[in-house]
Amino acid sequence: MFTGIIEELGEVVGIRRIGRGALLQLRKGRSFDEVMTGESIAVNGVCLTVSRIQKDVLYFDVIAQTLTQTNLGRLQIRDKVNLERALKVGDRISGHFVYGHIDYIGIIRKKNFIENNLCFEIALKPEFISNIVLRGSVAVDGISLTVQKIKRDSFSVYIIPHTAKSTTLGFKVQGSSVNIEFDKLYGRVKDNRDIL
Secondary structure (H helix, E strand, C coil), X not given: CECCCCCEEEEEEEEEEECCEEXXXXXXXXXXXXCCCCCEEEECCEEEEEEEEECCEEEEEECXXXXXXXXXXXXXXXXXXXXXXXXXXXXXXXXXCECCCCCEEEEEEEEEEECCEEEEEEECCHHHHHHCCCCCEEEECCEEEEEEEECCCEEEEEECHHHHHHCHHHHCCCCCEEEEEECXXXXXXXXXXXXX
């Protein structure tokens, strides 16, 4: 389990296809020096297990289902990814409970700035919109964000300058894909009157 508070950016240094799966290699920073083999790490919000460590590179075995149902299958060499270590009992929870199980790949429909804050409108199939709660939490590429607006086929989130600088969201453009994990504590909303 995670909190959606990104600890650092990793860099893709290798992706080797093995059958329908892949071996993903990420360069880590110094804040991940204590990571051990077998540990769970959220990579763009996807819970993966460290299978090997070689100097400053973490290795992850990624199954075919994860490659097709998340944006990890679209990664290229030198891409940046959001990294977060698993929550420890007693840690502060500055975000919300994030499981690392992606529900949907959203597409950034609009990117603009409102009062110095980055704003994304993220497209979502209408049948999934009942999982989004106004002013509730949602994980976008593993980042805990607050829902600001809901439409019938999209939702909007604001990103403060600190988050834009310290996560991959600062690099995202219109048309970029993002991993979406709905807040499991809210559950499914049967009648969302906040939809515009």
